Amino acid sequence: MHDLPSLSPELDAVRAHVLEHSVKRGDFTLKSGAKSTWFLDTKQTACRPDGVLAMADAMLQIIPDDATAIGGLTMGADPVAFGVAAVAATRGRDLRSFSVRKEAKGHGVTGRLAGALQPGDKVVITEDTTTRGTSLMEAVDVVREYGCEVVLVTLIVDRGDTCAALCEAAGVRYQPLLTSHDLGFGPDD
Numbered sequence: 001m002h003d004l005p006s007l008s009p010e011l012d013a014v015r016a017h018v019l020e021h022s023v024k025r026g027d028f029t030l031k032s033g034a035k036s037t038w039f040l041d042t043k044q045t046a047c048r049p050d051g052v053l054a055m056a057d058a059m060l061q062i063i064p065d066d067a068t069a070i071g072g073l074t075m076g077a078d079p080v081a082f083g084v085a086a087v088a089a090t091r092g093r094d095l096r097s098f099s100v101r102k103e104a105k106g107h108g109v110t111g112r113l114a115g116a117l118q119p120g121d122k123v124v125i126t127e128d129t130t131t132r133g134t135s136l137m138e139a140v141d142v143v144r145e146y147g148c149e150v151v152l153v154t155l156i157v158d159r160g161d162t163c164a165a166l167c168e169a170a171g172v173r174y175q176p177l178l179t180s181h182d183l184g185f186g187p188d189d
C-alpha cells in the first residue's frame with residue numbers, strides 16, 4: 001500500500017466505504033482474462049445504504065444540472081444509476097435511470113435498452129468499476145445510437161489506465177470518483 005492522496009470530504013467518504021467494504025484480496029480473473037491479486041467488488045458500496053448516499057453525494061456534485069438520465073451496462077451500472085437517480089429525486093433533481101442489456105431482448109420491449117431513457121436525453125453513463133473501459137464505451141455507443149447525447153462518463157473506481165483516453169477519443173467528458181492510486185494501489189500491486 002502507498003500513502004493515500006488527500007481528497008475532498010465527499011470523495012474521502014466514498015473511498016473509506018470502498019476500502020472497508022469493496023476491496024478484496026486473493027486470486028482473481030478479470031473480465032479481460034487478466035489475473036489480479038486484488039479485486040473491487042464495488043457492488044458492496046453501490047448496494048449498501050451508506051455507500052449509496054456517499055456515492056450519490058459525490059456524483060451529484062459533478063453531474064451537470066442539465067443531465068436528464070443516468071445508466072450504463074448491466075449489471076455493474078445498475079445499482080449506481082438507480083441509487084444516484086433516487087437520491088437525486090429527494091433533492092429536487094429530475095434524473096431518470098435506465099440499463100443497457102448485455103444482449104438484445106427479443107420479446108416484449110425488445111432491444112438493449114431497459115428503463116426510462118428517451119431519445120434526445122442528456123445522459124450520464126456510469127459503472128461500478130472499470131478496468132479497460134470497454135463496458136462504459138459499449139454503453140456510450142448504445143445510447144448514442146438511440147439518439148442521446150452523452151454529457152458525462154463517471155463511475156466509482158477506475159482501476160485501469162485506458163478509459164480516459166477512450167473517452168477523449170469518443171469526445172465525452174470523463175471523471176471517475178476514484179482511481180486505483182486514490183485507493184493506495186500502484187501499478188505493481
Ligand SMILES: O=P(O)(O)OC[C@H]1O[C@H](OP(=O)(O)OP(=O)(O)O)[C@H](O)[C@@H]1O
Nearest residue numbers: 031074075076129130131132133134135
Ligand atoms: O472496463 P472493463 O474491462 O470493461 O471491465 C469492467 C467491467 O467488469 C465488471 O463487470 P462484469 O463483466 O464482471 O459483470 P457484472 O458487472 O455484470 O457482474 C464491471 O462491472 C464492469 O462492467
Ligand SMILES: O=C(O)c1cc(=O)[nH]c(=O)[nH]1
Nearest residue numbers: 030031032039040129131
Ligand atoms: O476488470 C474487471 O473485470 C473488474 C475488476 C474489478 O476490480 N472489479 C470488477 O468488478 N471488475
